Amino acid sequence: MPLPRQVFIAVIGAGGVGKCFLSQLQHLASNLSRSPAAPTYLSLIWLSTSKKAIYYADYKSLNNWEAELQASNTPPLPPQQLAEYLVKAPGKVVLVDNTSNQDVAESYPLFLKKGISIVTPNKKAFSSSYQLWTDIFSAASNGAGAGGYVFHESSVGAGLPVISTLKELVETGDQVTKIEGVFSGTMSFLFNSFQPTSGGGGKFSAEVKTAKDKGFTEPDPRDDLNGLDVARKLTILARLAGLKVESPTSFPVQSLIPKELESCSSGDEFLARLPEFDGQMDELKAAAEKEGKVVRFVGSVDVPAGAVKVGLEKFDKSHPIAALKGSDNIIAFYTKRYGDNPLIIQGAGAGGDVTAMGVTGDLIKVLRLLH
Amino acid sequence: MPLPRQVFIAVIGAGGVGKCFLSQLQHLASNLSRSPAAPTYLSLIWLSTSKKAIYYADYKSLNNWEAELQASNTPPLPPQQLAEYLVKAPGKVVLVDNTSNQDVAESYPLFLKKGISIVTPNKKAFSSSYQLWTDIFSAASNGAGAGGYVFHESSVGAGLPVISTLKELVETGDQVTKIEGVFSGTMSFLFNSFQPTSGGGGKFSAEVKTAKDKGFTEPDPRDDLNGLDVARKLTILARLAGLKVESPTSFPVQSLIPKELESCSSGDEFLARLPEFDGQMDELKAAAEKEGKVVRFVGSVDVPAGAVKVGLEKFDKSHPIAALKGSDNIIAFYTKRYGDNPLIIQGAGAGGDVTAMGVTGDLIKVLRLLH
Numbered sequence: 001m002p003l004p005r006q007v008f009i010a011v012i013g014a015g016g017v018g019k020c021f022l023s024q025l026q027h028l029a030s031n032l033s034r035s036p037a038a039p040t041y042l043s044l045i046w047l048s049t050s051k052k053a054i055y056y057a058d059y060k061s062l063n064n065w066e067a068e069l070q071a072s073n074t075p076p077l078p079p080q081q082l083a084e085y086l087v088k089a090p091g092k093v094v095l096v097d098n099t100s101n102q103d104v105a106e107s108y109p110l111f112l113k114k115g116i117s118i119v120t121p122n123k124k125a126f127s128s129s130y131q132l133w134t135d136i137f138s139a140a141s142n143g144a145g146a147g148g149y150v151f152h153e154s155s156v157g158a159g160l161p162v163i164s165t166l167k168e169l170v171e172t173g174d175q176v177t178k179i180e181g182v183f184s185g186t187m188s189f190l191f192n193s194f195q196p197t198s199g200g201g202g203k204f205s206a207e208v209k210t211a212k213d214k215g216f217t218e219p220d221p222r223d224d225l226n227g228l229d230v231a232r233k234l235t236i237l238a239r240l241a242g243l244k245v246e247s248p249t250s251f252p253v254q255s256l257i258p259k260e261l262e263s264c265s266s267g268d269e270f271l272a273r274l275p276e277f278d279g280q281m282d283e284l285k286a287a288a289e290k291e292g293k294v295v296r297f298v299g300s301v302d303v304p305a306g307a308v309k310v311g312l313e314k315f316d317k318s319h320p321i322a323a324l325k326g327s328d329n330i331i332a333f334y335t336k337r338y339g340d341n342p343l344i345i346q347g348a349g350a351g352g353d354v355t356a357m358g359v360t361g362d363l364i365k366v367l368r369l370l371h
Numbered sequence: 372m373p374l375p376r377q378v379f380i381a382v383i384g385a386g387g388v389g390k391c392f393l394s395q396l397q398h399l400a401s402n403l404s405r406s407p408a409a410p411t412y413l414s415l416i417w418l419s420t421s422k423k424a425i426y427y428a429d430y431k432s433l434n435n436w437e438a439e440l441q442a443s444n445t446p447p448l449p450p451q452q453l454a455e456y457l458v459k460a461p462g463k464v465v466l467v468d469n470t471s472n473q474d475v476a477e478s479y480p481l482f483l484k485k486g487i488s489i490v491t492p493n494k495k496a497f498s499s500s501y502q503l504w505t506d507i508f509s510a511a512s513n514g515a516g517a518g519g520y521v522f523h524e525s526s527v528g529a530g531l532p533v534i535s536t537l538k539e540l541v542e543t544g545d546q547v548t549k550i551e552g553v554f555s556g557t558m559s560f561l562f563n564s565f566q567p568t569s570g571g572g573g574k575f576s577a578e579v580k581t582a583k584d585k586g587f588t589e590p591d592p593r594d595d596l597n598g599l600d601v602a603r604k605l606t607i608l609a610r611l612a613g614l615k616v617e618s619p620t621s622f623p624v625q626s627l628i629p630k631e632l633e634s635c636s637s638g639d640e641f642l643a644r645l646p647e648f649d650g651q652m653d654e655l656k657a658a659a660e661k662e663g664k665v666v667r668f669v670g671s672v673d674v675p676a677g678a679v680k681v682g683l684e685k686f687d688k689s690h691p692i693a694a695l696k697g698s699d700n701i702i703a704f705y706t707k708r709y710g711d712n713p714l715i716i717q718g719a720g721a722g723g724d725v726t727a728m729g730v731t732g733d734l735i736k737v738l739r740l741l742h
Contacts, residue, residue, distance in 0.1 A: 024543055024544055027543075027544040028542075028543070028544065031542075031544075036515050037514075037515050037516060037517065141408070143408070144407050144408050145408060146408065159543075159708070159714075160714065161532045161535065161536050161539070164532065165532050168532070168728075168735075171399075171402075171735055172395055172398075172399070172530075172728045172731040172732050172735070173395055173398040173399065173402075174728060197689075318568075320691075320694075320717075323689065323691075323694065325712055326711075326712050328712050337530070337719075337722075337724045337725050337728060338718055338719055338725065339719070340697075341696055341697050341718060343530075343531065343716075343717070343718035343719075344715070344716070344717040344718055345532075345714075346714070346715040346716075347709055347713060347714035347715055348708075348709055348710070348712060351708075353708045354709065357539075357540075357543045357545060357708060360543040360544075361539040361542070361543050364539075364542055368739075369739060369740075
């Protein structure tokens with residue numbers, strides 16, 4: 001590939017995904033610098049967490065970021081100033097946002113307009129107001145603008161090729177009729193354990209506790225059970241399929257938090273009281289079982305009807321959604337070309353390494369475009 | 372996307388895939404010409420079948436290709452002369468090879484060296500001798516060369532994102548340990564009908580006849596049953612995963628053609644005599660059933676062991692490969708990052724429209740790279 005000789009990389013976020021990305025970046029940089037056809041040098045010039053940042057006025061590479069970050073007392077620059085710093089770098093810049101921060105997301109148009117490209121797993125940028133979506137893609141070169149490029153494969157299904165596949169279906173002129181799937185690793189694990197296709201399964205509250213102990217939930221499990229994470233992913237897919245979805249709260253989203261527990265003051269209090277509602281969940285399970293089905297937490301987009309929804313549905317035990325394992329995601333695209341049998345993508349949809357892989361893959365795409 | 376203003380398209384092949392591609396090309400050309408950011412004009416300047424061609428000395432667009440092709444008496448140019456014609460076009464050229472022709476495949480290095488990009492579903496180019504593979508990628512810009520770009524998504528799994536996904540796994544530094552799947556729509560249909568997971572199923576010879584009647588086989592079904600088509604696809608995937616596979620006959624490939632019927636003078640004679648061997652196939656079926664399994668025709672690449680093989684294997688009825696429907700393909704990537712649960716891609720892996728979709732998707736990729 002004719003790649004540019006030097007590209008500057010700025011990274012926001014050094015948590016689970018951020019650390020995995022930085023490790024993949026090192027591998028990629030080493031490979032690209034040894035490319036026989038057109039060596040490219042990637043230079044990390046900015047790294048920040050919510051508390052501190054490391055960077056140099058002369059854009060020197062951060063070759064020892066782990067120690068430098070630990071030693072740093074410099075607070076991160078606010079977005080406007082960061083953009084001003086990056087735009088003066090002596091070459092093209094890609095900003096990698098590995099946070100789920102709303103403020104950073106809202107500053108994307110600012111960066112893009114200055115010609116800075118963005119790759120990110122941050123769902124908030126693409127699933128908040130429709131105005132922000134429009135602002136981003138009217139600025140980006142892979143939208144209607146002339147600024148930087150923006151890619152966000154990992155905002156749905158982590159490294160699974162979900163967004164690139166949907167884009168290709170649309171761009172090549174297929175008609176997507178329905179998108180359906182399990183979009184949350186947490187929800188996948190919960191329901192695969194609560195009602196396995198082989199029968200059995202534990203009490204719902206016990207499965208939530210197990211999921212939390214295994215690190216599959218947010219610190220407060222209500223942040224998974226309210227359905228908002230899935231709603232955000234459906235918002236992104238629906239918009240890519242051409243629907244003007246105003247926000248992730250503008251369509252029906254079923255919360256699995258009992259009304260009575262919404263006001264619990266802590267996740268621990270919530271977990272302690274959740275068993276009171278196991279009877280309700282067992283009823284749902286029994287009703288599904290009676291029809292030879294299982295209950296799963298899914299999201300779907302009915303494109304011709306313009307309808308998006310998120311919540312519990314019953315599936316035949318032989319259905320691919322019912323047969324899912326562990327905490328895997330599954331996404332089925334029903335289209336005119338694919339007919340009755342959808343195009344299906346399945347696999348881990350969460351985790352630092354696979355999420356970072358989607359980000360690194362996007363970075364490679366941007367590097368190819370930045371001749 | 373900053374796209375080029377005008378790109379010239381040359382198409383070889385106007386059969387099943389070719390006709391679908393030309394229809395998708397029209398849709399794409401119309402969309403790109405109306406792009407607000409950077410309109411691009413695609414101009415079809417060459418169309419040929421094995422018998423005739425249409426093109427103009429002044430590179431005029433073929434706006435009415437169906438009628439023009441029918442009226443043409445011009446034989447197609449041989450590859451060398453075609454390359455000389457195309458390289459003088461007043462702009463970048465993409466050659467779309469919608470054939471499965473070996474001679475055309477062997478001329479790819481010639482076109483690429485002249486800066487002509489290639490998109491194609493033609494398996495032969497990437498699954499014949501390792502020397503041809505090397506010649507192609509040492510000439511291409513998305514290899515080690517400086518010539519045109521080459522993309523071939525539809526050479527495995529038609530429009531399913533199989534090749535792009537494997538490339539991304541490798542490029543982002545994941546370790547692919549195993550690739551396994553059902554890579555032939557014909558074989559998928561045959562075994563899903565011969566031994567459904569729900570029990571029952573017909574005699575093998577009867578299912579082959581049904582598949583032929585439905586148009587799911589080559590005119591002579593032996594061209595599917597010999598396993599070579601699947602072996603070619605496995606050769607491509609193994610090479611992309613880093614193995615130097617010499618040819619599709621350099622690893623074990625199980626043929627489903629009984630030795631005694633290899634010499635039948637016609638497909639019809641073969642079909643007439645195939646029932647003599649139903650007993651053998653029923654034995655395989657019964658043996659699998661005894662273990663609670665089903666028989667499927669699969670291909671696999673064991674990357675660390677450098678081993679590729681194609682043939683019959685037994686799978687638990689709950690295995691995704693066993694549960695496949697209709698004539699769908701399924702491809703599972705086992706990698707270090709994805710752990711025990713592989714990344715799975717599933718859906719129609721044959722058919723004019725979905726194969727053409729992979730080609731059109733590749734064309735869009737090339738257009739983005741041809742600034």
